Amino acid sequence: MSFIALLLILLSALAHSSWNLLLKQSGDKETFVWWLLVTASLILSPIGFLLISQTNIDLQGWLLVLTTIALHIFYFVFLGRGYAQGDLSLVYPVARGIGPMLTPFLAIVVLNERVHILAIVGALTIVLGIYLMFWWNNFAKFAKKPSEILQTPGIGYAILTGIIISLYSLVDKKGVSSIQPFLYMYLLTLGTAIGLTPYILWKVGWKSANLELRNNITPIVIAGLLTYLAYALVLTAFSFSKVSYVAPAREIGIVVGVLMGVVILKEDLNKQRIIGSLTIMVGVICITLSP
Incomplete structure (x- = not known):
């Protein structure tokens, strides 16, 4: 993976972790997310409509946009229901x-990408790091009775969320090959x-x-712009790098989120x-070094 792609992912991770920090401090999480999407769409509409007027989007492009919109709607609904039923520490790492x-x-x-073995090792290492970070106290429990994982409240929706993430990543990789990334992101957000x-x-x-x-107007506006920026940078990385490299490397945002939690929210660095953070970083390094 190129240095530019890695830089875009790091900037995206910073923006993503920042808006998630604002989300964490909000009231109703699903409503907050909806409002940030609405406000981002309204604020960026002049640029969005200007790009639309200057771009000829073919039928395949519109079908990809509609597909990713549908997938993202399911993503937000499944994730919200997962958090409503289960603990964040269990649902988040699965998703x-x-x-x-x-x-x-x-x-x-699907895309016939050629993936280097080092990138596959890196992706699996990142997944391991996520589970080490969030499931540290549950490994012994689930090792004795693995079936309990599926019986845990919220896990079913978390699994569906993870599947949706992998599907929209593939669709979006294809989408930005037809549509300019920032326009694609605007259509997705709207x-x-x-x-x-x-x-x-x-x-x-x-x-x-x-x-x-009314209670969170300023955080909503800031989070909306950060959300747009975060994924637009990922889409830009998709346009010239392999989705099989970019998608796992995005999880470096978890490490950024941990650092923000420690510095800003004064959370414990246990x-x-x-x-978990070091393991994720090793995985990202493996992907970065992959040709």
Whole structure:
């Protein structure tokens, strides 16, 4: 993987961790995410419509946009339900671990990418680091009865979320080969915001949704712009690097998030976070060194 692709991923990780920090401090998480998508779509609409007017998107391009919008709607719904049913420390690593684990193998089959063995080792090392960080105290429990993993509340939705991540990564890799990354991201953001609207209004109602906006207007606007920037940088990396390399390397954001938690939120830097973070970094280095 090239240095430029790695730099884009690192900048994306910083932006992604920053908006997740704002999300962590919000009230209703799903409503907050919906509002940040809505506000980002509105703020960036002049640039978005300018790019649309200057771009000729073919039928394949529109089909890819509609597909990724549908996948992202399911992503947010499944992730939200997973967090509602289960603990963050169990749901998050499954959701984020399955994506980078599946993506390289799907990329080989679907996109005919040639993946170096060192990149595969790196992807699996990253997944190991995620589980070491979040499941440190649960390994003994699940080692005795592996079937309990599937019976844990929220895990089913977490697995579905991870599968969705791997699928939209492949679609988006194909999408940015047809559409300029920042325009593609705008269409994705706008479409997902529109698609989530009925679900959010059904779930919490307009009164509660409006209250979330009034209480967190500044964090929502900042998070919306950071969300757009974070994934637009990833899409740019997709445009000239292998999705089987970029998707797993994105998990360096977990390490950035840990550092932010320690520095800003004064969270403990315990043994499991140190070992997990170092393991993820080793995996990213393996992918970076892969031809």
